[in-house]
Amino acid sequence: TQLLEQSPQFLSIQEGENLTVYCNSSSVFSSLQWYRQEPGEGPVLLVTVVTGGEVKKLKRLTFQFGDARKDSSLHITAAQTGDTGLYLCAGERDNQGGKLIFGQGTELSVKP
Amino acid sequence: GAGVSQSPRYKVAKRGQDVALRCDPISGHVSLFWYQQALGQGPEFLTYFQNEAQLDKSGLPSDRFFAERPEGSVSTLKIQRTQQEDSAVYLCASSLEGYGYTFGSGTRLTVV
Numbered sequence: 289t290q291l292l293e294q295s296p297q298f299l300s301i302q303e304g305e306n307l308t309v310y311c312n313s314s315s316v317f318s319s320l321q322w323y324r325q326e327p328g329e330g331p332v333l334l335v336t337v338v339t340g341g342e343v344k345k346l347k348r349l350t351f352q353f354g355d356a357r358k359d360s361s362l363h364i365t366a367a368q369t370g371d372t373g374l375y376l377c378a379g380e381r382d383n384q385g386g387k388l389i390f391g392q393g394t395e396l397s398v399k400p
Numbered sequence: 401g402a403g404v405s406q407s408p409r410y411k412v413a414k415r416g417q418d419v420a421l422r423c424d425p426i427s428g429h430v431s432l433f434w435y436q437q438a439l440g441q442g443p444e445f446l447t448y449f450q451n452e453a454q455l456d457k458s459g460l461p462s463d464r465f466f467a468e469r470p471e472g473s474v475s476t477l478k479i480q481r482t483q484q485e486d487s488a489v490y491l492c493a494s495s496l497e498g499y500g501y502t503f504g505s506g507t508r509l510t511v512v
Contacts, residue, residue, distance in 0.1 A: 329505050330493070330506050331491075385456050386431055
């Protein structure tokens with residue numbers, strides 16, 4: 289049973305299009321992190337959200353944490369070929385020592 | 401060093417062989433985590449250290465997996481009698497308390 293359901297699993301779009309990736313759970317998380325991973329490398333932290341309803345922006349990327357802290361979304365505006373990669377959401381629960389629970393990942397391909 | 405260093409980057413092991421994977425965390429990072437990432441999946445938690453203490457090893461798949469961090473810095477993940485299902489990328493991450501994680505590039509283990 290996957291604790292964090294990420295969708296879609298695969299996404300192929302043209303440069304300039306917008307997209308949204310979703311991360312859903314029935315469990316409450318104390319914080320949620322988004323990572324980007326390129327082939328042959330480890331995940332790189334993009335953002336951490338900790339407050340229900342929180343919205344954070346990182347250039348063309350907008351991250352939102354659900355009010356109940358059970359879900360999150362990543363929206364990319366005007367995607368570029370450099371955005372291609374594996375996007376992972378990861379949740380941290382209280383009293384778990386910082387252990388992260390990852391979603392399955394969204395493989396994004398942005399074509400020129 | 402500036403980042404988390406893992407070695408070797410690639411390891412091919414014959415089934416039944418023992419392997420040792422090394423992680424050099426960022427200097428001063430108290431917390432160290434090991435994750436296993438199967439092809440096309442998100443990372444899955446294996447074990448967690450705070451300094452030299454192994455506080456959580458609930459994710460280790462079997463008693464063939466063993467991790468240590470004797471002096472609170474470098475950590476080694478050992479897999480005894482490797483099986484084909486152990487083939488995966490093994491990621492190490494370190495963090496300062498309350499801050500985001502930095503992942504290494506991982507060790508890709510292939511058991512043949």
